Amino acid sequence: MTTEEIVAQQPYSASWWNAIEGATDDDRAAIQSRRLREQIEYLATHSAFYRRKLAAAGVDPAAVRTAADLADLPFTEKQELRDSLKAAPPLGEHVAAADDRIVQIQASSGTTGSPSYVGLTRGDVTTWCELGARALYANGFRPGDRLLHGFGMSKGFVGGIPVVQILQYMGIVDIPIGAEAGADRLLRVQADQRPNALIGTPYFLTHLAEQAPSIVGAEAKDLGVRTISVGGEPGGGLPVVRDRLAGLWGASVREMLGGTDIACTYWGECEVGDGMHFHSPDLMVAELIDPDSGQVLDPVEGTTGELVYTALRREASPLLRFRTRDHVVVTGTDCACGRTGYKIRCVGRTDDMLIVRGINLFPSAVKELVAELAPAATGEMRIRVDFEGHTTQKPLAVVVEHAADLDPDGQTALKEAVETRIRSALNVKAVVELVPDGTLKRPDHVKVALIERV
Structure with a gap:
């Protein structure tokens, strides 16, 4: 999707990007179940990969009626996607949209070999933008802000172009310098342009602030940043890390979470600052499971588990019960901001344990x-x-x-x-x-x- 095709949207209120963020349990369940049925029907029609997978598990797609029914379906593992990509390049056997509908391809880091590739239709790009807007709005970004881009802009990572698209969708000016430009370039642009928002990984942004006096002759807190969103690695929710980053920049610091396979970002922390909200029950199903048994867990405060996602409005590279290996702890089930549902902190990847x-x-x-x-x-x-x-x-x-x-x-x-x-x-x-x-x-x-x- 080109810059001209991304039309800036308007937030629902001063606090929420979309009204769904405060929906009741019954309303969330109703829209989620309806869209899940639509997505399952789409998979049954367009995805040979998922037709085979469900048939092998003895699952009749028509029997999946509510989000609770997902517990009877098999997981999609990362290795299955790698095998699928290898068997049918460029986008794998699980691709579910025609080539002429795909407008963008993103890539994972590929730390265990070749990157994983994710295709996007125009509709998928819009869905990613909506998911990200809800999270970043909760983080404190607002239409009219100007932002310094501190995530990497290269290699097809979702912290690059997809974040630019989300910000344009929100009516925010992105200055896409990118982390690979280095501290000198980023800090000089910050000093020259004085954007009021900043995004990147927590430890890199801390390092950036520490270098400010020697590079631009000023403390980071004097360079005009008001709001910082951090993600891409665990740490942004740790009080000692957050307090240091906030002190160095003189700005609010809030955390977000996403991933290449399912979308760019879709969890975002609000001003209360005690965990990330899941903002999009109409666009995704998020399950919490025991990583050993695979059993679905009730997300009550203090529960730890692994996140599993099902996309509800995904066309090119849909995913059904995808195991992220992100290990989280539930920090609460309500919030003073009025958003409903549970909140989390990510403590690491199950694979890193x-x-x-x-x-x-x-x-x-x-x-x-x-x-x-x-x-x-x-x-x-x-x-x-x-x-x-x-x-x-x-x-x-x-x-x-x-x-x-x-x-x-x-x-x-x-x-x-x-x-x-x-x-x-x-x-x-x-x-x-x-x-x-x-x-x-x-x-x-x-x-x-x-x-x-x-």
């Missing part, structure tokens, strides 16, 4: 504990893994950066503090190696993994 002597551990939990020890620690850390898979009986090997001016006694105290905190909070023994400030790679347009395999 380590099992240390029988204890499940996410790298983001270790990151939080280390970041809370500033200024003795810079906040940069890595978990070094010297074993195959995700399970070990060894103590956890953690590399932690210490402040440049920390004396030997302070370093000893820091090492002991990190090991004690990990043992106390996570019930895991850790062996900590301290390294000087600047040793570990800082984030840029490529997210830095907290796990290093050696």
Whole structure:
């Protein structure tokens, strides 16, 4: 979809982009079930991949009447999509729209091999824009804002062109510099243009702010940013990470969540700041499951699980019960902002979880504990893994950066503090190696993994 074909929309109210965000349980269920039936019928007509998949599971598409019926359907796994793409390039056996209807193709990072490719029709682009507008409006972005684009703009990632399209749909001016341009370019554009909004990954935007005095001779908080939206990696919901980012920029910081396969972004945090809302029951079904058993979980406060999505208005690359491997915790089931449904924080990907002597551990939990020890620690850390898979009986090997001016006694105290905190909070023994400030790679347009395999 070209720039000229993206027509800016208007928000429903000063607080919500779309009225559906405050729908009652009954209204949400009714529209979701109706659109699910329409989507299942579309799959049965246009997708040989899903016809075979449902037939193999003994599922009659006509029997799927409500969102609750999804629990009887098989999951779609990421490996199935990879196999489908390999079997029938360029968009796989699961493509469900004719070539002449596809106007855009996005790509995943391809960290385990070739990227996954996702096709979009004009209708799909509009759906992605609507999904993203609801999330970013909750984050505090408003029509008429001017925004500095701090996600990567290259390689077909959804943080690039699709975010530009969402912002244009919202009536926001995007300055698409991109993270790969580097801190110098981004900060000079910020100083020159003074956009009031900023988007990117939390750790890269923190790094950007830290470089502002040396690059443009001013503190980041004096460069005019009012609102920041962060995503692309866990961390934006951690109080210590958020507070530092907000303090450096002098701006509000809110989190959002999405993914290449299903859409660009579709969870967004409001001004209350205690979790991300799911804004689009009319466009997607979001299920919470036990990652081990696959059983659907009731999303009550404190529940942890894996998110599974079914697209309801998807044409080119539809997905039915797609397992994201995003591991989340439910932070609440109501909100002062008036939006209905439950809220979440993402704590990591199920695939990133380590099992240390029988204890499940996410790298983001270790990151939080280390970041809370500033200024003795810079906040940069890595978990070094010297074993195959995700399970070990060894103590956890953690590399932690210490402040440049920390004396030997302070370093000893820091090492002991990190090991004690990990043992106390996570019930895991850790062996900590301290390294000087600047040793570990800082984030840029490529997210830095907290796990290093050696």
